[in-house]
Amino acid sequence: MAGLTIATFLAGIMMIIMGLLRFGDLIKFIPKTITVGFTLGIAVGIFVGQLKDFFGLSMGAVPAEFVEKMVAYAQHLNTIHWPTLMIGMIALLIQIFWPRVSQKIPGSLVAIIVTTAIVGFGHLSVKTIGDLYTIKAGLPTFTMPELSFGLVRQMISPAFTIAILASIESLLSCVVSDGMIGSHHRSNAELVGQGVGNMMSALFGGIPATGAIARTAANVKNGGRTPIAGMTHAVTLLLILLFLMPYASLIPMSCLAAILIMVAYNMSGWRTFVHMLKKAPKSDIAVLVITLVLTVFFDLVVAIEFGMVLAAFLFLKRMSDVAxxxxxxxxxxxxxxxxxxxxxxxxxxxxxxxxxxxxxxxxxxxxxxxxxxxxxxxxxxxxxxxxxxxxxxxxxxxxxxxxxxxxxxxxxxxxxxxxxxxxxxxxxxxxxxxxxxxxxxxxxxxxxxxxxxxxx
The missing domain is CATH 3.30.750.24 (STAS domain)
Incomplete structure (x- = not known):
C-alpha cells in the first residue's frame, strides 16, 4: 500500500509539472475521428458493464474483457431477476420522461428516490448498494507512508505511467464535454488541478483519480456548465460521505445501472458517428471504426495509441498526395x-x-x-x-x-x-x-x- 501511495503522490507532482509546462495543449492534436470513436466505444463499455445489475443476473464476478463478458451474460440469461429488472425499467423510464415534467430537477435524482422508496416500502428482494458493499460514514484518515530513497526511486516509473494515463483520460473527458456543451476547456489548468487532487488523495489512502467521461457526461446532461458544477459535485459527495451513507446504502443497484445506461446513451454521440460514416472520407472512416473497435475490445490507451499512429500515417499520405x-x-x-x-x-x-x-x-x-x-x-x-x-x-x-x-x-x-x-x-x-x-x-x-x- 505504501508503494501505491507514493506512486500516486509522485504522479500528482508530475501532472502539475506537465500542466505548468503547457503539455495540455497537445490534446488539440487528437483528431475528431478518434474522439468520436473512443467516446462511442466507452459508451458501449459502460452500457455492457451495467447489464448484470440491470437484469439482476445471478452470476459471479463479471469478466473484464468485452467478449468474455458477453459470453458470461449469454450463459446466465435464464437467471434474470424480474423484480430487479422492473426497478431498472422504472428508473430508466423516469429518466426518459421526467424532463417533460421539470428541467430543473435531474431525472436521475427522481429515479433514485422513487425506486429506493418502492424497494424499501415494498420489501422487494432487490439488491442494494448495502447488500453488496460495506460503506461507512466519516472522513478517511490521514496516511503518511514510510519513505525511503529506494522505494521512491522504484515508484518513479509506475508514477510516470499513472501520470500519463491520468492526463490522457482527464483531457479526453474535457474534449467530450466540450463537444457536448460547445465550449473550450483549459487543458493545462485541468492537469494542475488533477495533479493536486491526486497528491491529496494519496495522503488520505486514496487511489489515482482522473476526470471520468461517464461522470462528466452525467454532469453535463443534468445542466452542469461551469466549474461550479464540479465543486458542487465534490461537496455533495462529501456531505453524503459524512451524513447520508446509511441512506445511500438503500439505493437499488438496478437503479444505478439504469442511470449509467442513460449516461452511456447521452455521451455516445452515435448521431455524429453515423454522420461521419456517411460523409467522411474512407481514411477517416477507417480511423473512426478502428478506434471504436479497439476501445470496446481492448482499452482506451490502446485505441488512442493505434488511432493516433494510423491518423498520422494517413495525414502524411494525404500531404504527400497533394504535393x-x-x-x-x-x-x-x-x-x-x-x-x-x-x-x-x-x-x-x-x-x-x-x-x-x-x-x-x-x-x-x-x-x-x-x-x-x-x-x-x-x-x-x-x-x-x-x-x-x-x-x-x-x-x-x-x-x-x-x-x-x-x-x-x-x-x-x-x-x-x-x-x-x-x-x-x-x-x-x-x-x-x-x-x-x-x-x-x-x-x-x-x-x-x-x-x-x-x-x-
Whole structure:
C-alpha cells in the first residue's frame, strides 16, 4: 500500500509539472475521428458493464474483457431477476420522461428516490448498494507512508505511467464535454488541478483519480456548465460521505445501472458517428471504426495509441498526395485561345526553366521533386516555393541533390519566394550559402529578372 501511495503522490507532482509546462495543449492534436470513436466505444463499455445489475443476473464476478463478458451474460440469461429488472425499467423510464415534467430537477435524482422508496416500502428482494458493499460514514484518515530513497526511486516509473494515463483520460473527458456543451476547456489548468487532487488523495489512502467521461457526461446532461458544477459535485459527495451513507446504502443497484445506461446513451454521440460514416472520407472512416473497435475490445490507451499512429500515417499520405511540382509554360509558346485562359502567365527567358512546388517539402513527398526535365539551351532552373509552407531534412536533401544536378549541368539554381520555415531550415544547414544569397529572390518577377541576367 505504501508503494501505491507514493506512486500516486509522485504522479500528482508530475501532472502539475506537465500542466505548468503547457503539455495540455497537445490534446488539440487528437483528431475528431478518434474522439468520436473512443467516446462511442466507452459508451458501449459502460452500457455492457451495467447489464448484470440491470437484469439482476445471478452470476459471479463479471469478466473484464468485452467478449468474455458477453459470453458470461449469454450463459446466465435464464437467471434474470424480474423484480430487479422492473426497478431498472422504472428508473430508466423516469429518466426518459421526467424532463417533460421539470428541467430543473435531474431525472436521475427522481429515479433514485422513487425506486429506493418502492424497494424499501415494498420489501422487494432487490439488491442494494448495502447488500453488496460495506460503506461507512466519516472522513478517511490521514496516511503518511514510510519513505525511503529506494522505494521512491522504484515508484518513479509506475508514477510516470499513472501520470500519463491520468492526463490522457482527464483531457479526453474535457474534449467530450466540450463537444457536448460547445465550449473550450483549459487543458493545462485541468492537469494542475488533477495533479493536486491526486497528491491529496494519496495522503488520505486514496487511489489515482482522473476526470471520468461517464461522470462528466452525467454532469453535463443534468445542466452542469461551469466549474461550479464540479465543486458542487465534490461537496455533495462529501456531505453524503459524512451524513447520508446509511441512506445511500438503500439505493437499488438496478437503479444505478439504469442511470449509467442513460449516461452511456447521452455521451455516445452515435448521431455524429453515423454522420461521419456517411460523409467522411474512407481514411477517416477507417480511423473512426478502428478506434471504436479497439476501445470496446481492448482499452482506451490502446485505441488512442493505434488511432493516433494510423491518423498520422494517413495525414502524411494525404500531404504527400497533394504535393506536386508543375512546370511553367512560357506565354509566348501559347496561341491566342490558350492565352485567354491563362492571363496570369509571365514571360520566361529562353535560358530558363521554371517549376512551381505545391505542398510541404517533407520525407513523404521529397522524392517527387527530383524529376526535373533537362532541356538543351537552359542554364537556369527557378524553383518557385511560395506554396511550400514547411520543409524537413528530407526536403532539404532533395534540394541539395537538385543543386548538385544543376551544378553538374552548368546550371544556376534560383529559389523564388522561400517562406520563413523553409528558409530557416536552409540557413541553419548552410544551404543558403551554397546556393548564394543572390539566388534567393523575393518573388517570381525578381527571379525571372535574375535569370535573364544570366543568359549566355
Amino acid at each position: 506536386a511540382v508543375r512546370q511553367w509554360v512560357d506565354k509566348d509558346s501559347l496561341d491566342d485561345a490558350e492565352l485567354s485562359e491563362n492571363t496570369d502567365l509571365k514571360h520566361v527567358p529562353s535560358n530558363t526553366v521554371v517549376y512551381e512546388i505545391f505542398g510541404s517539402l517533407f520525407f513523404g513527398a521529397a522524392n517527387d521533386f527530383l524529376n526535373f526535365n533537362h532541356e538543351e539551351g537552359k542554364n537556369v532552373l527557378i524553383l518557385r516555393m511560395r506554396n511550400v509552407p514547411a520543409m524537413d531534412i528530407s526536403g532539404l536533401e532533395a534540394l541539395e541533390e537538385t543543386l548538385e544536378i544543376c551544378q553538374k549541368r552548368g546550371m544556376t539554381l534560383i529559389l523564388s519566394h522561400v517562406n520563413k520555415q523553409p528558409y530557416h531550415v536552409m540557413e541553419k544547414a548552410g544551404f543558403v550559402e551554397k546556393v548564394g544569397q543572390e539566388n534567393l529572390c523575393e518573388n517570381i518577377d525578381a527571379s525571372l529578372k535574375r535569370a535573364a541576367s544570366l543568359a549566355k
